[in-house]
Amino acid sequence: MNAAAFRAGHVALIGRPNVGKSSLLNALIGQRLCIVSPRPQTTRHRILGVATREDGQIGYLDTPGIHAGTGKALNRQLNRTAHTALAGADACVHVVEALRFDNEDRAVADAALSAGIPCLLAINKVDAVKDKERLLPFIAQISEGRGYQGVFLVSARRRSGLEELEDAIAGALPEQDALYEADTLTDRSERFLAAELVREQLMRQLGQELPYSTTVEIERFELEGRMRRVHAVIWVERDGQKAIVIGDKGERLRDIGSKARIAMEKLFDGKVFLETWVKVRRGWSDDDRALRELGYTD
Ligand SMILES: Nc1nc2c(ncn2[C@@H]2O[C@H](COP(=O)(O)OP(=O)(O)OP(=O)(O)O)[C@@H](O)[C@H]2O)c(=O)[nH]1
Ligand SMILES: [Mg+2]
Known part of the structure; x- marks a missing residue:
């Protein structure tokens, strides 16, 4: 048989x-x-x-x-x-x-x-x-x-x-051999997933239209022993938005960072040191070139 x-x-x-x-x-x-x-x-x-x-x-x-x-x-x-x-x-x-x-x-x-x-x-x-x-x-x-x-x-x-x-x-699905090794989880890098986990907090913690003016870029992602050192830039479109993301005395940014870090430590199964900056890039969400530079591809 x-x-x-x-x-x-x-x-x-x-x-x-x-x-x-x-x-x-x-x-x-x-x-x-x-x-x-x-x-x-x-x-x-x-x-x-x-x-x-x-x-x-x-x-x-x-x-x-x-x-x-x-x-x-x-x-x-x-x-x-x-x-x-x-x-x-x-x-x-x-x-x-x-x-x-x-x-x-x-x-x-x-x-x-x-x-x-x-x-x-x-x-x-x-x-x-x-x-x-x-x-x-x-x-x-x-x-x-x-x-x-x-x-x-x-x-x-x-x-x-x-x-x-x-x-x-x-x-x-078609009859064919496996396309990935049996222990493969995803084709995305930890660097990409780190940006996503910061973005998840932006989606969850910012009100109204503000999440749609934000995106995240990982400037540095380094493995030091078992520890990952991550530098994330949160891009917004206007100065006023930057102030909101940072929050009173930096409180909101700290909360975004600490929740994202905890999620990273879970997913990567190791300690993470995360630093976040908020920077302005005017009109990035309606600019095809900016989108490409910020990692949006199909
Ligand atoms: N009650 C209930 N809520 C769910 C269920 N699945 C997802 N949700 C909620 O629905 C909301 C949207 O879930 P997502 O998984 O982000 O939905 P999505 O289709 O991926 O959304 P986009 O990425 O924006 O297209 C979240 O608040 C989820 O917690 C479910 O089975 N039951
Ligand atoms: Mg979704």
């Missing part, structure tokens, strides 16, 4: 902002790899997270939320990054939020289902639904007439429904 075929490939998690794509990726691989916040447009890059099983290897791709507003160069870049990930994937999971399906979700469904790859639908945040009976009509409403290969009710927060989803994803 033949052994079951090994399947491997990339699956893009796509959806509108804030549906829980990054939370779902983290829950599926069992690691806090991707940053998460209550604000839309937290993710700005394609991030690979690898899960290796006995019968296959899944390369999950986290992507920025696909959104309708394309006002700034950064917004257009985020949509481009998500669409490029979808185009390069072997399968996709369209992630939606339970009981919510709007025009942005509809546009993502159209893109996902016309990509010419197997597409699964994951309805996330089912833990937040009190009246579970409402889920059946919701499933019917969004899946009828659409060619999803399967529909899954999941909760990234409670880690429910994940095994069924993972099995279906593995089954949708």
Whole structure:
């Protein structure tokens, strides 16, 4: 008898902002790899997270939320990054939020289902639904007439429904050898992940539109024995924003730095010495060249 075929490939998690794509990726691989916040447009890059099983290897791709507003160069870049990930994937999971399906979700469904790859639908945040009976009509409403290969009710927060989803994803991938070493977690460097963890605190701690005027660049990342020395620059667009990020007597910047450092120490499993500076680069979020220089590529 033949052994079951090994399947491997990339699956893009796509959806509108804030549906829980990054939370779902983290829950599926069992690691806090991707940053998460209550604000839309937290993710700005394609991030690979690898899960290796006995019968296959899944390369999950986290992507920025696909959104309708394309006002700034950064917004257009985020949509481009998500669409490029979808185009390069072997399968996709369209992630939606339970009981919510709007025009942005509809546009993502159209893109996902016309990509010419197997597409699964994951309805996330089912833990937040009190009246579970409402889920059946919701499933019917969004899946009828659409060619999803399967529909899954999941909760990234409670880690429910994940095994069924993972099995279906593995089954949708092509038969081929593993693409990464079995112990690979991601293709991203610690330097990149360090910048993300500082950005996560900016998304979580700054109010209103300010997070969208910030980005993080790691100027220095050095390993000294088991200790990592990290110098992070937080870029903002105006002097007034710089004062807000720093806060009264530097309090907010200290809090951002200490929470980011703790998250880095957990992810890197070692001590981190983090220094942060806030600098102004006018109009970076609407400037294609600045975006490229600051690491935004698709
Ligand atoms: N109740 C509940 N909340 C969730 C669940 N999954 C994610 N969330 C919350 O939803 C918010 C958005 O989660 P993210 O994982 O950042 O969402 P995303 O789709 O990656 O968002 P973008 O990167 O902005 O596109 C956060 O506050 C999460 O804690 C879930 O299963 N249940
Ligand atoms: Mg995200």
